[in-house]
Amino acid sequence: MLRSLLLYLAQATWAKSWVMRLGIAQRTAYRFVAGDTLDDAMIVVRNLNQKGMDVTLDYLGESVFDEASAREAADAYVTMLDCIAAEDVNATASLKLTQLGLGVSEALCLDNLRRILTCARGHGNHITIDMEGSDTTDATLDVFRTLRAEGFDNVGIVIQAYLYRSDADLRALAAEGSFVRLCKGAYKEPPDRAFAEKTDVDANYVHLTQQFLSAAHCEQGAYLGIATHDEAMIRAAQAHIRAQSIPSTCFEFQMLYGIRARLQQQIRDDGYRIRLYVPYGTQWYPYFMRRLAERPANVWFILSNFFRR
Ligand code: FDA
Numbered sequence: 001m002l003r004s005l006l007l008y009l010a011q012a013t014w015a016k017s018w019v020m021r022l023g024i025a026q027r028t029a030y031r032f033v034a035g036d037t038l039d040d041a042m043i044v045v046r047n048l049n050q051k052g053m054d055v056t057l058d059y060l061g062e063s064v065f066d067e068a069s070a071r072e073a074a075d076a077y078v079t080m081l082d083c084i085a086a087e088d089v090n091a092t093a094s095l096k097l098t099q100l101g102l103g104v105s106e107a108l109c110l111d112n113l114r115r116i117l118t119c120a121r122g123h124g125n126h127i128t129i130d131m132e133g134s135d136t137t138d139a140t141l142d143v144f145r146t147l148r149a150e151g152f153d154n155v156g157i158v159i160q161a162y163l164y165r166s167d168a169d170l171r172a173l174a175a176e177g178s179f180v181r182l183c184k185g186a187y188k189e190p191p192d193r194a195f196a197e198k199t200d201v202d203a204n205y206v207h208l209t210q211q212f213l214s215a216a217h218c219e220q221g222a223y224l225g226i227a228t229h230d231e232a233m234i235r236a237a238q239a240h241i242r243a244q245s246i247p248s249t250c251f252e253f254q255m256l257y258g259i260r261a262r263l264q265q266q267i268r269d270d271g272y273r274i275r276l277y278v279p280y281g282t283q284w285y286p287y288f289m290r291r292l293a294e295r296p297a298n299v300w301f302i303l304s305n306f307f308r309r
Pocket of ligand 1: 183187230290
Protein backbone atom coordinates (compact mmCIF):
# COMPACT_ATOMS: atom_id res chain seq x y z
CA MET A 1 0.00 0.00 0.00
CA LEU A 2 2.69 2.52 1.09
CA ARG A 3 4.96 1.21 -1.68
CA SER A 4 2.23 1.86 -4.27
CA LEU A 5 1.61 5.37 -2.93
CA LEU A 6 5.32 6.25 -3.04
CA LEU A 7 5.68 4.86 -6.56
CA TYR A 8 2.65 6.90 -7.64
CA LEU A 9 4.20 10.02 -6.04
CA ALA A 10 7.47 9.30 -7.88
CA GLN A 11 5.64 10.20 -11.11
CA ALA A 12 3.53 13.07 -9.67
CA THR A 13 4.77 16.52 -10.72
CA TRP A 14 2.74 18.30 -8.03
CA ALA A 15 4.46 16.28 -5.28
CA LYS A 16 7.92 16.72 -6.78
CA SER A 17 8.33 20.46 -6.12
CA TRP A 18 6.87 20.11 -2.60
CA VAL A 19 9.09 17.18 -1.56
CA MET A 20 12.24 18.63 -3.17
CA ARG A 21 11.86 21.79 -1.08
CA LEU A 22 11.77 19.84 2.22
CA GLY A 23 15.15 20.10 3.93
CA ILE A 24 14.84 16.67 5.55
CA ALA A 25 13.98 15.08 2.18
CA GLN A 26 17.02 16.71 0.59
CA ARG A 27 19.29 15.51 3.38
CA THR A 28 17.89 11.97 3.17
CA ALA A 29 18.16 11.98 -0.65
CA TYR A 30 21.87 12.81 -0.43
CA ARG A 31 22.38 9.58 1.45
CA PHE A 32 21.66 7.86 -1.90
CA VAL A 33 23.06 10.50 -4.29
CA ALA A 34 26.73 11.54 -4.58
CA GLY A 35 25.92 15.23 -5.10
CA ASP A 36 24.71 17.70 -7.71
CA THR A 37 27.77 17.76 -9.94
CA LEU A 38 30.20 15.47 -11.73
CA ASP A 39 32.95 16.83 -9.43
CA ASP A 40 30.93 15.64 -6.40
CA ALA A 41 30.53 12.23 -8.02
CA MET A 42 34.24 11.90 -8.80
CA ILE A 43 35.10 12.40 -5.11
CA VAL A 44 32.84 9.44 -4.26
CA VAL A 45 34.28 7.34 -7.11
CA ARG A 46 37.87 7.87 -5.95
CA ASN A 47 36.90 7.06 -2.38
CA LEU A 48 35.14 3.80 -3.38
CA ASN A 49 37.95 2.80 -5.74
CA GLN A 50 40.38 3.20 -2.84
CA LYS A 51 38.28 0.70 -0.88
CA GLY A 52 38.59 -1.76 -3.76
CA MET A 53 35.11 -1.17 -5.20
CA ASP A 54 34.24 -0.53 -8.84
CA VAL A 55 31.61 2.05 -9.73
CA THR A 56 28.95 2.70 -12.34
CA LEU A 57 27.95 6.38 -12.56
CA ASP A 58 24.40 7.50 -13.29
CA TYR A 59 23.66 11.09 -14.34
CA LEU A 60 20.16 11.39 -12.87
CA GLY A 61 17.28 12.06 -15.25
CA GLU A 62 14.31 10.28 -16.84
CA SER A 63 10.99 10.87 -18.62
CA VAL A 64 12.44 13.55 -20.89
CA PHE A 65 10.00 14.60 -23.62
CA ASP A 66 11.88 17.24 -25.58
CA GLU A 67 14.73 16.74 -28.00
CA ALA A 68 17.00 19.50 -26.65
CA SER A 69 16.98 18.07 -23.10
CA ALA A 70 17.61 14.54 -24.41
CA ARG A 71 20.63 15.78 -26.38
CA GLU A 72 21.88 17.69 -23.33
CA ALA A 73 21.71 14.49 -21.29
CA ALA A 74 23.78 12.68 -23.95
CA ASP A 75 26.32 15.55 -23.83
CA ALA A 76 26.53 15.13 -20.04
CA TYR A 77 27.33 11.41 -20.49
CA VAL A 78 30.07 12.19 -23.00
CA THR A 79 31.58 14.69 -20.55
CA MET A 80 31.32 12.08 -17.78
CA LEU A 81 33.09 9.40 -19.87
CA ASP A 82 35.87 11.84 -20.86
CA CYS A 83 36.32 12.73 -17.19
CA ILE A 84 36.46 9.06 -16.09
CA ALA A 85 39.22 8.49 -18.68
CA ALA A 86 41.12 11.69 -17.82
CA GLU A 87 41.04 10.93 -14.09
CA ASP A 88 41.85 7.26 -14.70
CA VAL A 89 39.26 5.99 -12.20
CA ASN A 90 37.47 2.65 -12.27
CA ALA A 91 33.92 3.52 -13.36
CA THR A 92 31.47 2.57 -16.09
CA ALA A 93 28.17 4.39 -16.77
CA SER A 94 24.48 3.52 -16.45
CA LEU A 95 21.61 5.39 -18.09
CA LYS A 96 17.89 5.43 -18.75
CA LEU A 97 16.55 5.49 -22.30
CA THR A 98 13.69 7.88 -21.44
CA GLN A 99 16.41 10.36 -20.43
CA LEU A 100 17.86 10.07 -23.96
CA GLY A 101 14.53 10.74 -25.69
CA LEU A 102 12.86 7.33 -26.01
CA GLY A 103 9.54 9.10 -25.29
CA VAL A 104 10.15 11.46 -28.24
CA SER A 105 11.26 8.85 -30.79
CA GLU A 106 13.32 5.67 -30.89
CA ALA A 107 15.48 7.28 -33.61
CA LEU A 108 16.46 10.17 -31.31
CA CYS A 109 17.23 7.79 -28.47
CA LEU A 110 19.35 5.55 -30.72
CA ASP A 111 21.21 8.56 -32.05
CA ASN A 112 22.04 9.77 -28.53
CA LEU A 113 23.04 6.34 -27.25
CA ARG A 114 25.17 5.66 -30.34
CA ARG A 115 27.12 8.84 -29.59
CA ILE A 116 27.64 7.81 -25.95
CA LEU A 117 28.67 4.25 -26.88
CA THR A 118 31.12 5.52 -29.49
CA CYS A 119 32.74 7.78 -26.88
CA ALA A 120 32.76 4.92 -24.34
CA ARG A 121 34.33 2.54 -26.87
CA GLY A 122 37.08 5.10 -27.58
CA HIS A 123 37.93 5.02 -23.87
CA GLY A 124 37.53 1.23 -23.52
CA ASN A 125 34.49 1.81 -21.31
CA HIS A 126 31.10 0.17 -20.92
CA ILE A 127 27.48 1.37 -20.63
CA THR A 128 24.54 -0.41 -18.98
CA ILE A 129 20.96 0.48 -19.94
CA ASP A 130 18.70 0.65 -16.88
CA MET A 131 15.24 -0.92 -17.17
CA GLU A 132 12.24 1.32 -16.45
CA GLY A 133 8.50 0.58 -16.34
CA SER A 134 7.22 -2.44 -18.29
CA ASP A 135 5.61 -0.18 -20.93
CA THR A 136 9.20 0.47 -22.11
CA THR A 137 10.66 -3.07 -21.83
CA ASP A 138 10.19 -4.02 -25.50
CA ALA A 139 11.54 -0.69 -26.77
CA THR A 140 14.52 -0.92 -24.38
CA LEU A 141 15.40 -4.43 -25.58
CA ASP A 142 14.98 -3.28 -29.22
CA VAL A 143 17.42 -0.40 -28.75
CA PHE A 144 19.90 -2.70 -26.96
CA ARG A 145 19.75 -5.33 -29.73
CA THR A 146 19.91 -2.76 -32.55
CA LEU A 147 23.13 -1.34 -31.14
CA ARG A 148 24.62 -4.79 -30.49
CA ALA A 149 23.83 -5.68 -34.14
CA GLU A 150 25.70 -2.51 -35.19
CA GLY A 151 28.78 -3.94 -33.47
CA PHE A 152 28.66 -2.21 -30.08
CA ASP A 153 29.81 -4.90 -27.65
CA ASN A 154 30.27 -2.40 -24.81
CA VAL A 155 26.60 -2.23 -23.88
CA GLY A 156 24.63 -4.18 -21.27
CA ILE A 157 21.03 -4.19 -20.07
CA VAL A 158 19.04 -4.56 -16.85
CA ILE A 159 16.45 -7.31 -16.37
CA GLN A 160 13.87 -7.22 -13.55
CA ALA A 161 13.08 -10.46 -11.71
CA TYR A 162 9.53 -9.32 -10.83
CA LEU A 163 8.37 -9.50 -14.48
CA TYR A 164 6.91 -12.82 -15.70
CA ARG A 165 8.55 -12.28 -19.10
CA SER A 166 12.08 -12.07 -17.63
CA ASP A 167 12.61 -15.85 -17.73
CA ALA A 168 12.30 -15.84 -21.54
CA ASP A 169 14.16 -12.53 -21.95
CA LEU A 170 17.05 -13.72 -19.83
CA ARG A 171 17.34 -17.07 -21.65
CA ALA A 172 17.62 -15.22 -24.97
CA LEU A 173 20.11 -12.68 -23.61
CA ALA A 174 22.30 -15.44 -22.13
CA ALA A 175 22.35 -17.29 -25.46
CA GLU A 176 23.33 -14.02 -27.17
CA GLY A 177 26.31 -13.67 -24.80
CA SER A 178 25.01 -10.43 -23.27
CA PHE A 179 26.04 -8.41 -20.25
CA VAL A 180 23.01 -8.40 -17.94
CA ARG A 181 22.40 -6.69 -14.61
CA LEU A 182 19.72 -8.63 -12.73
CA CYS A 183 17.68 -6.68 -10.18
CA LYS A 184 14.32 -7.33 -8.51
CA GLY A 185 12.52 -4.34 -10.08
CA ALA A 186 11.55 -0.95 -8.66
CA TYR A 187 8.43 0.25 -10.53
CA LYS A 188 4.69 -0.07 -10.00
CA GLU A 189 3.54 -2.95 -12.20
CA PRO A 190 0.11 -4.55 -12.74
CA PRO A 191 -0.44 -8.14 -11.50
CA ASP A 192 -0.80 -9.48 -15.06
CA ARG A 193 2.83 -8.50 -15.76
CA ALA A 194 4.69 -8.88 -12.48
CA PHE A 195 4.73 -11.02 -9.34
CA ALA A 196 2.92 -9.10 -6.62
CA GLU A 197 4.33 -11.08 -3.66
CA LYS A 198 7.89 -10.45 -2.50
CA THR A 199 8.43 -14.17 -1.84
CA ASP A 200 7.65 -14.91 -5.52
CA VAL A 201 9.99 -12.16 -6.71
CA ASP A 202 12.76 -13.51 -4.47
CA ALA A 203 12.23 -17.09 -5.67
CA ASN A 204 12.35 -15.91 -9.28
CA TYR A 205 15.52 -13.90 -8.58
CA VAL A 206 17.29 -17.04 -7.34
CA HIS A 207 15.94 -19.08 -10.27
CA LEU A 208 17.05 -16.48 -12.87
CA THR A 209 20.50 -16.11 -11.32
CA GLN A 210 21.05 -19.87 -11.48
CA GLN A 211 19.63 -20.10 -15.01
CA PHE A 212 21.96 -17.37 -16.31
CA LEU A 213 25.12 -18.38 -14.47
CA SER A 214 26.26 -21.50 -16.31
CA ALA A 215 29.62 -22.50 -17.75
CA ALA A 216 28.07 -22.66 -21.25
CA HIS A 217 26.69 -19.09 -21.11
CA CYS A 218 29.95 -17.91 -19.65
CA GLU A 219 31.88 -19.36 -22.61
CA GLN A 220 29.56 -17.47 -24.96
CA GLY A 221 30.57 -14.21 -23.28
CA ALA A 222 27.53 -13.77 -21.04
CA TYR A 223 28.21 -11.75 -17.88
CA LEU A 224 25.94 -11.21 -14.87
CA GLY A 225 25.76 -8.26 -12.51
CA ILE A 226 24.03 -9.68 -9.42
CA ALA A 227 22.36 -6.43 -8.32
CA THR A 228 20.76 -6.81 -4.91
CA HIS A 229 21.21 -5.90 -1.24
CA ASP A 230 19.36 -9.02 -0.14
CA GLU A 231 21.72 -11.34 1.74
CA ALA A 232 19.58 -14.37 0.94
CA MET A 233 19.91 -13.66 -2.81
CA ILE A 234 23.65 -13.06 -2.43
CA ARG A 235 24.21 -16.27 -0.43
CA ALA A 236 22.18 -18.31 -2.96
CA ALA A 237 24.23 -16.86 -5.83
CA GLN A 238 27.53 -17.57 -4.05
CA ALA A 239 26.48 -21.16 -3.30
CA HIS A 240 25.58 -21.71 -6.98
CA ILE A 241 28.86 -20.09 -8.13
CA ARG A 242 30.85 -22.44 -5.86
CA ALA A 243 28.84 -25.56 -6.77
CA GLN A 244 29.09 -24.92 -10.53
CA SER A 245 32.68 -23.55 -10.40
CA ILE A 246 31.58 -20.42 -12.28
CA PRO A 247 34.71 -18.38 -13.17
CA SER A 248 35.02 -14.99 -11.46
CA THR A 249 35.32 -13.40 -14.92
CA CYS A 250 31.61 -14.09 -15.56
CA PHE A 251 29.90 -12.19 -12.76
CA GLU A 252 30.11 -9.45 -10.16
CA PHE A 253 27.96 -8.22 -7.29
CA GLN A 254 26.37 -4.80 -7.53
CA MET A 255 24.65 -2.49 -5.03
CA LEU A 256 23.33 1.04 -4.82
CA TYR A 257 25.40 3.80 -3.22
CA GLY A 258 24.23 4.48 0.33
CA ILE A 259 22.59 1.11 0.98
CA ARG A 260 24.15 -1.54 3.24
CA ALA A 261 27.71 -0.23 3.21
CA ARG A 262 28.88 -2.94 5.64
CA LEU A 263 27.55 -5.71 3.42
CA GLN A 264 29.27 -4.11 0.42
CA GLN A 265 32.59 -4.18 2.26
CA GLN A 266 31.97 -7.76 3.43
CA ILE A 267 31.48 -8.94 -0.16
CA ARG A 268 34.70 -7.17 -1.16
CA ASP A 269 36.56 -8.67 1.81
CA ASP A 270 35.29 -12.14 0.85
CA GLY A 271 37.19 -11.68 -2.42
CA TYR A 272 34.29 -10.97 -4.79
CA ARG A 273 34.19 -8.17 -7.30
CA ILE A 274 31.65 -5.50 -6.33
CA ARG A 275 30.41 -2.45 -8.24
CA LEU A 276 28.44 0.41 -6.72
CA TYR A 277 25.80 2.31 -8.67
CA VAL A 278 26.48 5.98 -7.89
CA PRO A 279 23.93 8.58 -9.08
CA TYR A 280 24.56 12.32 -9.20
CA GLY A 281 22.74 15.41 -10.48
CA THR A 282 19.87 17.63 -9.43
CA GLN A 283 17.05 15.41 -10.81
CA TRP A 284 17.03 13.11 -7.78
CA TYR A 285 13.28 13.11 -7.01
CA PRO A 286 12.00 9.91 -8.79
CA TYR A 287 15.17 7.98 -7.92
CA PHE A 288 14.79 8.99 -4.26
CA MET A 289 11.09 8.08 -4.17
CA ARG A 290 11.86 4.58 -5.48
CA ARG A 291 14.45 4.17 -2.71
CA LEU A 292 11.80 5.18 -0.16
CA ALA A 293 9.33 2.73 -1.67
CA GLU A 294 11.85 -0.10 -1.25
CA ARG A 295 12.11 0.50 2.47
CA PRO A 296 9.16 2.21 4.21
CA ALA A 297 11.32 2.69 7.34
CA ASN A 298 13.03 5.48 5.36
CA VAL A 299 9.68 7.31 5.18
CA TRP A 300 9.05 7.06 8.92
CA PHE A 301 12.53 8.48 9.49
CA ILE A 302 11.66 11.52 7.33
CA LEU A 303 8.20 12.01 8.85
CA SER A 304 9.40 11.73 12.45
CA ASN A 305 12.15 14.30 11.79
CA PHE A 306 9.69 16.61 10.02
CA PHE A 307 7.18 16.59 12.89
CA ARG A 308 9.87 16.82 15.59
CA ARG A 309 10.97 20.12 13.99
P1 FDA B 1 15.06 -6.06 -0.98
O1 FDA B 1 14.17 -4.95 -1.41
O2 FDA B 1 14.45 -7.32 -0.50
O3 FDA B 1 16.05 -5.48 0.09
C1 FDA B 1 16.95 -6.30 0.81
C2 FDA B 1 17.48 -5.50 1.98
O4 FDA B 1 18.30 -4.43 1.48
C3 FDA B 1 16.40 -4.79 2.80
O5 FDA B 1 15.91 -5.62 3.81
C4 FDA B 1 17.14 -3.59 3.34
O6 FDA B 1 17.92 -3.95 4.46
C5 FDA B 1 18.07 -3.22 2.21
N1 FDA B 1 17.48 -2.21 1.32
C6 FDA B 1 16.94 -2.42 0.10
N2 FDA B 1 16.53 -1.24 -0.44
C7 FDA B 1 16.80 -0.29 0.48
C8 FDA B 1 16.62 1.12 0.53
N3 FDA B 1 16.06 1.79 -0.48
N4 FDA B 1 17.01 1.80 1.63
C9 FDA B 1 17.59 1.15 2.67
N5 FDA B 1 17.80 -0.20 2.69
C10 FDA B 1 17.41 -0.91 1.61
N6 FDA B 1 15.45 -1.42 -10.55
C11 FDA B 1 14.83 -1.27 -11.75
O7 FDA B 1 13.60 -1.46 -11.83
N7 FDA B 1 15.55 -0.94 -12.87
C12 FDA B 1 16.89 -0.77 -12.83
O8 FDA B 1 17.50 -0.47 -13.87
C13 FDA B 1 17.56 -0.94 -11.59
N8 FDA B 1 18.92 -0.82 -11.50
C14 FDA B 1 19.56 -1.21 -10.33
C15 FDA B 1 20.96 -1.25 -10.30
C16 FDA B 1 21.58 -1.76 -9.15
C17 FDA B 1 23.09 -1.85 -9.12
C18 FDA B 1 20.81 -2.17 -8.02
C19 FDA B 1 21.48 -2.73 -6.79
C20 FDA B 1 19.45 -2.07 -8.06
C21 FDA B 1 18.80 -1.58 -9.17
N9 FDA B 1 17.41 -1.47 -9.23
C22 FDA B 1 16.79 -1.27 -10.45
C23 FDA B 1 16.61 -1.50 -7.96
C24 FDA B 1 16.10 -2.91 -7.68
O9 FDA B 1 15.13 -3.27 -8.62
C25 FDA B 1 15.46 -3.02 -6.26
O10 FDA B 1 14.35 -2.16 -6.20
C26 FDA B 1 16.41 -2.67 -5.13
O11 FDA B 1 17.69 -3.15 -5.37
C27 FDA B 1 15.89 -3.27 -3.79
O12 FDA B 1 15.83 -4.65 -3.89
P2 FDA B 1 16.88 -5.67 -3.19
O13 FDA B 1 17.32 -6.63 -4.23
O14 FDA B 1 17.95 -4.93 -2.54
O15 FDA B 1 16.00 -6.51 -2.17
